[in-house]
Every structure is written in structure tokens, then in C-alpha cells.
Amino acid sequence: MSAHLSYGRVNLNILREAARKELREFLDKCGGSKAIVWDEYLTGPFGLIAQYSLLKEHEVEKMFTLKGGRLPAADVKNIIFFVRPRLELMDIIAENVISEDKMHSPRDFHMLFVPRRSMLCEQRLKEQGVLGSFINIDEYILDLIPYDGDLLSMESEGAFRECYLESDQTSLYHTAKGLMTLQALYGTIPQIFGKGECARHVANMMLRMKREFAGSQTQILPVFDSLLLLDRNVDLLTPLATQHLEGFLSIFIRYVKLPPEKFSAQKKQGEAGKDLPTEPKKMQLNSAEELYAEIRDKNFNGVGAALSKKAKIISAAFEERHSAKTVGEIKQFVSQLPHMQAARSSLANHTSIAELIKDITTSEAFFDNLTVEQEFMTGVDTDKVNTYIEDCIAQKDPLIKILRLVCMQSVCNNGLKQKLLDYYKREILQTYGYEHMLTLNNLEKTGLLKPQTSTRNNYPTIRKTLKLWMEDANEQNPNDISYVYSGYAPLSIRLTQVLARPGWRSIEEVLKMLPGPHFEERQQLPAGLHKKRQQGENRTTLVFFLGGVTYAEIAALRFLSQMEDGGTEYIIATTKLINGTSWIKSLMDRPEAQAS
Amino acid sequence: MIRGKPDEDEYWNSSKFKAFTFDDEDDDFTRLKESKRAVNSIRSLVEEEDEEDDVEKVSWSGEPVGSISWSVKETASSIRSTGEVRDQSFPKINTAPSLPKNSSGYSLSSLFKGTTHDWTPEETVKRMQQGKVYSLEKFRSLQDKLLLLDEAVNAHDGNVITAVLIYLKKSLSKENLFRELITREIALRHYIHFLKEIEEQKLLLMQYRDHLNIRDENKRRDFLKSCLSLPFSPDDATHVQDHYTLLERQIIIEANDKQVESSGQADIFKKYPRKASILNMPIITTLYYSCFYHYGESDGTYSSPANIRKTFRISDKQFLLTCLGARAKLKAWFDVDALFTTKNWLGYTKKRSPIGFHRIVDILQKNNAPVQVLQEYVNLVEDAEQKISLAQKYKCHDVIINTYRDLKDRQQLIVYRGKVERGSSEYRKIEEILSNSVR
8 A cells, every 4th residue: 555655765664664553553542442433534644654554454343433422332441532632623522531430330541642642632631531541642744644655744734724824833833843743753854944934943943953963863864865944935826726636636635436327338348237336436546556656647638648658558468369360378477467557547547537527537527716816916907896706706606616716816916906806895795795894804814815016016927927818738748847837937946947947046036036045054964964966867846835835836846846857856745725715715714614 | 533523512612621730639649649749750760770771750740630641550460460460569551662762862960859849940841841740830930930830931832831821820920920921922812812711811802702602693683792802903803793694684684584484474485485594694695595585675675685785895796796696596587687777867778797698698597587688688798709608508599590690600500500400490591691792
């Protein structure tokens, strides 16, 4: 399951192993049989670290999802709660514990906070009178989770909101801690670059932590040559734009739900499909699957071509059986069958997914939306009321879609004229309800939506200097990162690209227009650990996106890594993988109330 | 996802939350705590000398909160028979991760310093972050407390900042605390967040936000009314006022319509029973409802479209679209017609719209308007190409035929003849035009 982590430039499996070891140690602390009660949110991140088999080896016999009321019966010695430090979860746990006591059950309670213990939570448990029932309260520091061969995530959904809306910079502290862990495993990173307030804070904390632990430096040859810390608010535009392939699919990260009718279509060619599945099919997507690794970073307009090419290769391989004459050839063919069949079924799945996407991407509404986005990004009429947005409001399209577009217009215009902003706000409140002024207020606080303060609009200068818009993006055979948005090159990635070559000095003026300081720090390496670069050897840069990264940005960095004359390979780390929808949602006031 | 929302709401609304006041702790407890802390720090000293790589950490234990969990754990372990807890007399939590963390970086001198509890703000914050024994009580003067706070803020660790704030709140007067917080924005935000959590005091929008927790519409209305006096920005104030006015009217309309509906007096409610209450719906939805059930009422009534339009300053476009949607749904084509009809001073009528007629056609089509109605509006689309494509989409043969006729496009007419049913009225019409026209 974890093999895909080891293939990359940096073996992230080391990090995973370290995390697993810690988990085992905690489990062994609670001797005897156990049941784990899961904060459902954590099962995803933990799934990246360990399978059930690992838990089973350490006497975990049952697993439950945390809910109110009485805990399910289980004949175990220990009950362990794996939870995030959230007050509302404490209340549920208290309910569990109280109901349990009534039954005079001899089970022991333990609590594992992920990623950290919290005073507020323990205080809440005390008030509920259950704190005393816990034998063990511990924390499991899961800062950076290996997500893919070149991707680390902290899975901290609220990081952007906390940093930019609530000024709670705890996630930055975790980031710094996570980076220290990384350096302990992969060596000190000699160069640190950064842009933005949060980046500055993280770098400061890292340098400070290093000072504090001077003398206990790890004697490991550095794997990373440099670290680039980027604030999400340096580039607010990119997540707002409609993403390419993977972004669409991964509303529920890494899993894709295929509706039964799509799935049944491919069953026909296999064995005669008698029982059609009724449940949507769930697929786990990561680079362990060969075909997915090939197509995931393609633009949605390039997937079709890639799939049909693959189909031809597979059917050609199957055709070979006719030409197999000798026993040896036949044997050879048969030995390849399992692999070929897996490839065929994988192809069938992805074709189904591609069809689903095609349905969306070829629809008129999708095209209109894309057109408007591209107009904004190229600076067309960003200072006027946009009739498409007006129409969407009138049709009561989902609020998140409206907010994305209005924010995008605001970002591309360096703020909206007060009159225009007021107009949009009024239309939104009248159509979707006045309570959304809380959400609008949040968007204003984070700078996604703002009144124009100066008459000067910096965006065109930034766009031109960084070449954010490329007229002739080639989606099938990309030659520039702008392919990921069919013309728009993500600002964050351009900054990364320029940093590698020719360096940020060439874009000082633009850097000043973007929020927050930019800086460079050097970390002293212990003598003898200086890397002697072989000629032609690539540099390895860790790019850390504070406040979230989109799939399109990941794809763009992967593209840069693969460029033959690129000279740099990138490992990506982030607080959370986001898309425009999940991101805006995280900034809304009570998004869950929207559903009702 | 787990959300304890209803429970949480109820909790916030019902309980008088007495969080984080440690005043009720008696002296025995404090003494116990003191002694534990002393013992504990000695212990950690001894251990660290023994095995430098595995520092035993006691989380939060210097603070009352930590020591509660700590003593609690001691109780728990003494009740339990034997064995499982590694160390009965000194319960401890081993948070030292197995990763090569740099846990051996403490100098002996700082540890000795530790036994006398004379840590600097920096050291204290560091210890808090590392989950080691610490003490805030020794920060007595205002200046010391502020140094501690600034240090905590510098660490960017919300947990530590909150812990320090709790201590300051306990030990400083409100005036003093607020005065200092005002110049410390990050600490202030944390404080607000903290207050938000414990429901002690609300700040403007946060207070407004509370209405969402109120189920009863009358109480909600009264609550919104109480918000009107809050010093919102002019912008927000208008929205809050509108929100209040809207709910006030919705309550009146709802009560009235419910009564009318149940008495069976009005046909409209019999024919189209209401699907849901209008309470708490957005204004545009309310306007739609009004156009549906209360069309044609005089301006004076709260429920009339005209009154709602005026009171809530609804834009022409929004009004037209909403009204059109409602009347089209009822298939009241005459009303639809009237929406666009304007008379000039000579009495000629002309159709006008603030929105392109192609959009009007779409809306009508979605409401299953008959072809006769549709084609009238398709005809009003100015752009000829767009007109034809719409007409083709919605099969308005007359429009297509007439347009080609006017364009004198014989070729297109012949092509189109091939598409319609032979012998149908459209077919005959095309035949007629083709035969009458001069070649």
C-alpha cells in the first residue's frame, strides 16, 4: 500500500514509518484488548499512515465511529478515543462515558488527541465530570502526513481560516514543528525562502527551534536543497479558478464515486453482468495506480487523448495472443495476463470517470463559467457588473459558485469599486438570505473580497510580469504550466519557477505588490554534510503552501519537476489539499446550515 | 462528519457557562498541587540525567487544569489493582515521540533553575509548548504578565496563548486587560475567540449571528430588533434592519395566509397548496411567494409585490425575473404579457425588458409555456442569428419561416422545408412563400 511513497526523489516512507512506530507505541501503552472510537474526520488521515492490520496486531478488536449515547457493546479491556481537540466532540465523549458508567462496565478509557492536547477540551471534560474516567490522555503529533510520493499534507482543514480570519496561528506552530521533524529525518535544509506574513512566522519559529536544540543536530546528509514557504494569501486567485481533472474528482479527496450505471457499462465486456452493482463504486486514487499517475495531471481537455492512446496499447497487447506460436511465447503471454487485465479494468474505470467529467465540461453552463473566469483573469471588464454573475444569482445557482466568481473579480481588479461591491452584496443577501452577511464579512476580512482603496490596479502588472496568461496553452502536449488552467499559469507556481531561475531579484517590484514580506534565510550545516552536487544533478526543493494547495498547483509543480532542463525537482507540502469549493466553504459562516 | 450542532446550540443557549474560573478551588487543592509540582520537577530532573533521550513530560501539570487531570489520574490508578499504569505513584504522560526529536537540548542549569520556579517568560512558554511543568503564578506584576503574553503571542501557539489569557483574565481587572489587549491585536483576537467559545460577551456580528440559534420566530424577531441598536457599520446596519423588517412581515403574512388557507376562502391556496412556511426565507423567495399568492393586491398591503419591492429596494431586473418566474409558473400569460408592455403617450404599446429577451424565452420555456407564447418573445430577440437558433431550439416554425422570408433566403427555406413534416401547416406555409416569391 505504501510502495508509491518510496519511488519518488525523496523517500517519504521514512516519515510514514516513523509515524507508524509512534502509533504502535501508544497502542502498546494501553495493554490488553481494545476498541477504538474514531472521530470520523481522522480516519482519512490515519488511513494514510496505517491499515487495520497494524491496529489488529496491537489488539485492536473493534472500531466504532464516535456518536452520542451509549457505546456499542464490545468485550474489550480498553476503549480508546481518537479525536481532534474539539469542544463539541468532548460533549459526545462525555455522553459516552456517562452512559457507560451506569452499566458498571469495567472497561478502561483512554484518549488520544490528534494532533495535540488542548486545555479547553480537558477543561470541558472536567466540567462534564468525566475527566477522571480517563486513564491515559495523550497526544499523537501527526503534523505532516505522506500523501503521495511527492506530497505531504497536514490535513488541517481550518488552517487558512484560523490564520487569516481568526488570527489563530497555532497551525503555523504545527507547521514549524512538522518541518523540524522533517529535518530530523531528512537533514537540515540549507536555504529557506519565503513570501508572506505566515511564511515569515514559520521561518522564524524554525530558526528559533533550531537554536534551542543546537548541539543535537542530526548528522544526516541533507536531502532537500531548499525550502520555499508560500502564504496562500499571496495567491488568492489560483484556488478560485476552476481546476483541471483531479480537482473535479476529488471533492472527497482521493476517492471517486462512480455511479452504478457508469460502472455497469464496463461489466458487459467482462463476465456476463448478472448482478449490477447498485452502490456507487469507490475508487482510491494515488500514483500507486499506474494509469492514474499518467493522467491525473492532465488538463481536462487532454485526458481523452491520453486514454485512447492507452486503450490502443492494451488492445494491441491482447492481440499478441494470436501471434504467440511457440510454447514459450504463450507462456510469456499468460504470465502477463494479470497485469494486462488490471490495466484493462483500470482503463475502463478511468474512461467512465472521463465520461462523467466530459458531461460536465462540455455543458453550456460550464463553458460559460470558464469564459467568465478567463475574462477576469485576462482583465476584461473586471470593474463592471458582470451579467453572468447577475444571471447566476437570479437563477439561484449555488452560493459558493457566486462567491467564487465575485471574489475572483475582486482579486483580478485589486478590489471592487464600493458601488459595485455593494450591489453584489445586496443581490446576494436578497437572494440567499441576510444571514450570509456573516460569510461576506469573513471574505472581506481575508481580503478575498474588498473595496478598491487605491485607484491603481496592480493585477495587470503582476499578470504581465509573471506571464500569468498564456494565449496558446497547449493542453495535450503542455510546454508551460499554464496548461493546468487552459491559459492561466498559477501565480504561486510562477513565483516558485522564477525563484529557481533566474531568482527573485528579477521580480522585486512584483513581490512588493503582493502581500507580506519576502525573505531568504540560510541554515548552517554541520561540517562535512555539505552536498557535493554531481554535474547535471537536479536540486530538490520543498514547497510548503501555508493555508492550502490546489491539485492544479500540484500538477504544475509535477510538470516542472519532469521538465528535462528544469534542474529542480519539487516535493510539495501543505496544510491541506483544497479546491475552490472546499476553500470558500471553510470561510463561510456555518456552511452546514446551507444544506438545509 | 460529526457535528454536535443541535446539542451544542442548546448547550450554548441554556447553560450559564462558568468556564475557566478556578476560584472554586480550595486551599487544600492548591497545596496539593504545589507539592506535586515540586516533586514532579525533581523527578524529571533525575530522569533526564538518567536517560537523556527519553524525557518524561508531564503535560500542563504546573497549571491547575493539568494538575486536576493529573491528580485524577493518580486516583484512577490507585483504584485500579496493579500493573497497567507504568508508574503508580507518579502518573505521567509520555508524549515524547519516538522520532529523533531533539529532546536532549536542555541544559542542566535550566533544570536547576526549574526547581526554584524562576523561569523567564521565554522559558515558561517553551516549557508550556513542550508540555513540561510550568507555573504562571509567579508572574505577578502587570509588566511581567505582559512580557509573558507577548512571548506567548510570539510562539504562535494558540493553546499557549489561551492558557496565558486565562491566567490574565483571572488575575487582572477587565479594564487593565482590555487596555493592554487593544495594543496586541493577535492576543485580542485570541481573547475574542476564547470569549466566543465561552459565551461571555459578544461582539456585534457575533451577537447578530446568535439569531441563527433561535428557533421560535417571534423570539428571533425580537432578538433581531434588539440588534438594531448595535453600532454596526452603516452597511451592515441596513442589512440587519432589512432582515428584521423581513421577518416581521413574514410573521404577519404567514399567520394570515395560514388562516386563509385553512378556511378554504381563497382559490389560489386550494389550487396550489403551500408547500412550506414563508418564515426565514430570503427576500427574493418571499417576493416570489408574494407574486404567486398575492399578485394584484394594492400597494398598501405588506404582502403585495409592489410593497415588498419598494421596502426592500429590489432592483428592476430582480423584480422582473422573480415576478416572471411566479406568473409563468401559474401559466398566467396575460400577466406575463403585462410585465413587458409599456405605453407611450400616444397610446401605442411596445414591449420592453431590462433583461435580454432570449433570457425571458428560456425562463418561459422552463415553465412549459405554449409555442404561441414562446414565439412572441422569440420574435422580440434582436439579434437575428440568436433569434433563429432559439426558434429552432423551441420549434417556433413561424418565427423561422418568417425570418427567412424577410431575409429573402430562399435556400434556407428549402432546407427548412425538408425538416418539417410533409403536409403540415408549416410545410404548406413554406410552399406558399416559395411559390409566391419572384425568382
